[in-house]
Amino acid sequence: MTNVIETRGLVKRYGDLTAVDHVDIAVPQGTFFGLLGPNGAGKTTTLELIEGIREPDEGEALIFGEKVWPRNRALLPRIGVQLQASAFFERLTVAEQLRCFAELYAVPLTRIDRMIELVGLEDKRTVRTEDLSGGQKQRLSIACSLIHDPEIVFLDEPTAALDPQARRNLWDVLRAINAEGRTVVLTTHYMDEAEILCDQIAIIDRGKILTTDTPRNLITGLGAAYRILLSEGAVSEEEANRLPGVESASLDNGTLALTTHEPSPVLTALAERDALHGLQVTSATLEDVFLTLTGREYRA
Ligand SMILES: Nc1ncnc2c1ncn2[C@@H]1O[C@H](COP(=O)(O)OP(=O)(O)OP(=O)(O)O)[C@@H](O)[C@H]1O
Numbered sequence: 485m486t487n488v489i490e491t492r493g494l495v496k497r498y499g500d501l502t503a504v505d506h507v508d509i510a511v512p513q514g515t516f517f518g519l520l521g522p523n524g525a526g527k528t529t530t531l532e533l534i535e536g537i538r539e540p541d542e543g544e545a546l547i548f549g550e551k552v553w554p555r556n557r558a559l560l561p562r563i564g565v566q567l568q569a570s571a572f573f574e575r576l577t578v579a580e581q582l583r584c585f586a587e588l589y590a591v592p593l594t595r596i597d598r599m600i601e602l603v604g605l606e607d608k609r610t611v612r613t614e615d616l617s618g619g620q621k622q623r624l625s626i627a628c629s630l631i632h633d634p635e636i637v638f639l640d641e642p643t644a645a646l647d648p649q650a651r652r653n654l655w656d657v658l659r660a661i662n663a664e665g666r667t668v669v670l671t672t673h674y675m676d677e678a679e680i681l682c683d684q685i686a687i688i689d690r691g692k693i694l695t696t697d698t699p700r701n702l703i704t705g706l707g708a709a710y711r712i713l714l715s716e717g718a719v720s721e722e723e724a725n726r727l728p729g730v731e732s733a734s735l736d737n738g739t740l741a742l743t744t745h746e747p748s749p750v751l752t753a754l755a756e757r758d759a760l761h762g763l764q765v766t767s768a769t770l771e772d773v774f775l776t777l778t779g780r781e782y783r784a
Pocket residue numbers: 498501503521522523524525526527528529530673
C-alpha cells in the first residue's frame with residue numbers, strides 16, 4: 485500500500501527540551517492513523533512538522549512523496565488541517581463561516597451544504613459561531629478543514645474538552661470522513677478513542693515513538709491473560725479452578741474472577757454448565773501496553 489505520509493528522523497528542540505525525538509512514521513493511504521500520548525508527549529509538535537507549519541531541526545517529513553518544508557504550496561489543496569484551538573469570525577454564522585473558507589479555496593459553494601450535512605450542523609446553519617457549544621464548534625472547525633475536499637485531514641485532539649456524549653457523536657463524524665476514502669491523522673490522549681477509531685496507532689511519549697501497530701496487535705502482543713467474571717454461585721470456586729484452560733479462580737465481593745490465556749474452552753465449559761450468569765470478559769487494554777512500554781501508569 486502506498487504511504488501518503490512518511491517522516492524520517494524528525495527532530496524538534498525547544499532549548500534543552502527535545503519535543504520530537506527522531507520520529508519515523510509511515511501512514512498508508514486511507515488509514516485512520518492515531519498519534520496517542522499523554523499531555524506534553526509531542527503530538528502537536530509532530531503534527532505541525534508533518535503539516536509543514538514548523539521547521540524541523542533534523543530529519544524530514546514527506547506527504548505524497550514531497551517534502552513539506554520549506555513550505556510546499558502545491559500540497560496545501562491536498563491536505564486539511566484542524567488546529568487544536570480554532571479561531572472563528574465570531575459574528576459570522578455557521579454557513580457564512582464556511583462560505584468564507586469556500587471562497588478562500590475557490591471551491592463551489594455547494595460544498596457548504598455538503599459539509600454542514602457531513603458534520604450534522606443542519607439546524608445551526610444560521611447560528612453565530614459564538615453561540616455554538618464546544619462540540620458544535622469542533623464540528624464546524626472540522627467542516628472548515630474539509631471544505632476543499634482534501635485527501636488527507638489532520639485533526640489535533642478534536643474531542644478534547646468535550647463531554648462523553650459529544651465525543652461519541654463526533655466519533656461518528658470522524659468515521660464518516662475516513663469512510664469517504666480520506667486518510668485521517670488524529671492526535672489524542674484518550675486511549676479508548678484511539679482504540680475504537682484507529683486502524684494504526686503510534687504511541688508517543690517524551691518525544692519518542694514507542695511502538696506503532698493496530699490496536700489489536702498492540703494489545704494481543706502483550707500476551708496478557710483474559711479475565712472472565714461471573715456472578716457468585718454460577719460455579720463454585722473449586723469447580724472453576726478445575727475447568728480446562730483456567731489458570732486461577734477467586735471469589736471476591738460476589739464476583740468470581742477467572743484468568744486464562746485460552747478463553748474459548750473456558751467459555752464452552754461454562755456454557756455446558758449453564759454457568760454464564762453475569763458474564764464479562766475483559767482483555768488487556770492500551771493502558772497495559774503503555775505501562776509495559778514505559779513502566780509508568782498512563783496519565784493523560
Ligand atoms: N513553542 C514552544 N516553545 C517551547 N516549548 C514548547 C513549545 N511548544 C511545545 N513545547 C513543549 O514541547 C513539549 C511537547 O509539546 P506538544 O504540544 O507537542 O505536546 P502534546 O503531546 O501535543 O501535548 P498536549 O496534549 O498537551 O497538547 C511539551 O513539553 C511542551 O511544553
